[in-house]
Amino acid sequence: MMIGRKLMLLKNEEVLSSEEVLFEIPHLEKIKHHTIKNIKKYGHLSLVVMLRFHIRSSNFLKNKYEEIKIKIKNLSQKSHLGVQKREISKFLKMISEYKQKIRKIKQKIHEEENL
Numbered sequence: 659m660m661i662g663r664k665l666m667l668l669k670n671e672e673v674l675s676s677e678e679v680l681f682e683i684p685h686l687e688k689i690k691h692h693t694i695k696n697i698k699k700y701g702h703l704s705l706v707v708m709l710r711f712h713i714r715s716s717n718f719l720k721n722k723y724e725e726i727k728i729k730i731k732n733l734s735q736k737s738h739l740g741v742q743k744r745e746i747s748k749f750l751k752m753i754s755e756y757k758q759k760i761r762k763i764k765q766k767i768h769e770e771e772n773l
Contacts, residue, residue, distance in 0.1 A: 746754075
């Protein structure tokens with residue numbers, strides 16, 4: 659931008675003296691004051707943004723964790739229900755019936771011998 663202005667001045671045959679300054683430098687104390695003020699303001703703003711992000715993300719993760727925990731619990735209950743509803747094979751039923759009959763016979767024998 660400055661180069662463009664100088665070119666325009668050269669085209670119009672106006673020459674700036676090197677002593678002329680196009681902008682004014684403010685006092686160093688003012689610059690220091692403004693930078694400290696802005697640093698404090700943006701530091702506070704960034705702290706608030708980071709805390710909001712942390713709180714929101716932790717709440718989001720906590721809610722998702724609870725949802726996943728409930729889903730896993732439901733899936734495990736469904737799998738247990740599926741096992742209970744499943745029919746036992748006839749061969750295993752026959753074996754369990756024979757074992758029960760043998761137990762009953764053994765109990766009767768023990769009872770008779772104790773008398």
